[in-house]
Amino acid sequence: MQNSILMLFLVLAALSALVFTFVFISSKKAGMSVQGLSNPLRKRFWFLLILFVVLGIFASVTIPRSPYFLFADENPSRVVHVAAMQFAFIMSEKAIDPKSPVGEASIELPANELVEFRVTSLDVNHGFAIYDQSNRLIAQTQAMPGYVNRLRWKFKEPGKYTILCLEFCGMAHQVMRSSFTVK
Amino acid sequence: MFKRIILSFIAGSFFYCTAAFGQVNQANWKEDANIYEKVCDASITINKGVNLTLSQLYNEKPVLLALIFTRCSGICNPFLLQLKENLQFKISAGEFTVLVLSFDPRDTREDMELLSERLGLENNEQWLFATTGDIEKLNQSVGFNPVWDSTRSQYDHDALLVGINKDGYITKKLIGLRNRQDLAQMINSVNNIFSPSYRLPNKNLLFSCFNYNPETGKNTPGLGLLFLALPAIVALLLVFGISYSVRQKQI
């Protein structure tokens, strides 16, 4: 996913750079006579229409796949409560008491079954991002004090998954991490 | 001028908010326990002596389980009355059965029938009043711990409402006297209508951007949203104000 996003960006960026270079060269070559673009209003209209249609297709394809609708009509087989705090994640299969937050030393989750993470924060905003074994970001949500975000995911590959905080949360933000195992 | 209006608005809301803050519920993290665990399949006896298991009930329709005892001099009565009142309105599209179950072994079927008559619910098909022999296991499976207080001859307990979906999983718990919004969220949850988040019950609702509307099942703008729109609104008013005042001077 990330690779194709990067490729898309690079291709589009290179294309724009080419267009600008081409237009610049055409100006240099123009000599003294103004040739310009014939029928610019019509071309502008077509350009707008194409952009509109492309973006419309993008929106209608991607919006229904947004994370808010993921696995919405299934029952999770496991629930993991996550309380993020400066600078650690407390995770437990039981509800976490904010007054004396205690987590489990290690969390094991089943592969190919629906898991729900109920993510909240005990102090400031944090990120909750799950990275797989090749350090690829596969799913994320934010941890916001006073609210619980429910992130549902099915892990296909067994192994160790890492959790990183992706929202700047103070001086030890860069070391705020945790992990769990999928079997 | 405009700044004064904003400032007085902020100051006013601030005092209102400070006053309202004392009234909100205490943190209730216990509501998050046991979620998505299977409820114990207790055998129960409902009105007219019919014997059932809980699974027969929830397989047909999702169940809202209220745990009470009839001799309660505390929260049970207001709890049931408020539940009844809230459910008089169609607050959610989802369907469900309300099961009022006694956790006191002293309660008999007659006691429960009397309770249903007292609440005026004896002919309401949505409501069932029942006793059970498996109360220990059931209590454990929903995380309910009533404590017997022998000096007062009363149980010390929470007012607990448990939402159970058609597969027998606990989808949501509500502790204490709760409003229609919370109840509507519970009914949605037992009908497996997923909402990607929820608010913790101890939160001050005044400044939040959205409130859950039970009538439609949607989020409606709250006072916080006004705050969010306020800068844009004030900016536009300012533009109109300046435009008007400089025109006046020229004429």
Added chain:
Amino acid sequence: MESIKLRKITSLWILIVLVLFIVNIVLGILMRLNQGEIIHQSPITFYANMTTHGLTQIGIWFVAGMAAVNYLLQRYVKTSYSANVVAMVLTVIGILMLWASTYIGKFHAGWTFLYPLPLKIMWAKWATPMFLGSILVMGVGWLTWSVSMMTQLLKKYPLTRALAWQHFKKNPSTQTPPFILISMITLIGIIACLLGAVLLLAMYSAEYFSNGTFVNDALLMKNLTFFFGHTIANEMLYLGLAVIYELFPEVGGRPKWKTTWYVALAWNCTLVFILTAFFHHLYMDFVQPVGFQIVGQIASYMASLPAASVTIFSVLVAVYRTPIKWSLTNLLFFIGVAGWVIGGLGAVIDVTITNNFVLHNTLWVPAHFHTYNALGNVLFSLAFFHWFFNPIYQGHP
């Protein structure tokens, strides 16, 4: 006399911006060296640098755009010199307060200062009010400046003409110069987001001075933070575009651009989209109602349409097979537009919710931001500076 005073203060603005720009580049290099483990700074120093770098950078390129627009606005209306001075004094005081809070007080809540981080004090106690105060001081200065500019603008152009609404009719009787239209649209947005900052700071101080009896709603505060932060970062680019519309044809020796119905329509639409696009900063907060998330994606997509089909297309049409007197000024403008497009593409990719879900947003967003700012907005301002100090264009000081 008036124009000499304005020239002097604009020169002073440019001097301040360039000096702070160099300081900021040094801060950026230090952070990169630290990340590359070539030097070793403590996390607190690093994050204090990050906080200073981000806010100073936003501040200087915003005032650079404002100063340029103020200078060019004098061609059409009489602008207030004292508002300009007030803005400068308050900006300098604000920057000094900001640096005091980050370097003496060790305040390091990030340039987004996301609630409630500034209130979880891990630095000198006075640094939080000092930091919030610095934003307030700058905000008040900029608000005075933009309200004063808008007042002068509206004195000459009635509101509907300033917004070029007469161009929606066939054969409009009067012309609104594009520079006036864009300045007006941008000033409205700037005033809205600065008022957002005032509200945000009021809520912060209510909590700060209530000794724990009043607590804000984290979702509302995050919405307000990005309403302010996203909008001001976006509007500062539009200030640069106003300058392009005014100077690009002039410097190239081409006829002045005219407002047409589609230019008027595009900029009026932009005003609406820019005020709702900020929702895309809250995609990963699932607590934000889904409707708003979708509005965020659609508004962000739509915001790119008028920009692409009107401004960028017009710049390309103006250059394509047309003899232009190229100089550093309009070359910088032209490259700046290309940089803006490339940075904007990165933004459109990330405002797609499904992409946002798998991207490290505290990495991708600064990357997008640096591309469009450093290769776009900064070049627009540098182009203005070059034009401003170039004797060929300034034959009559």
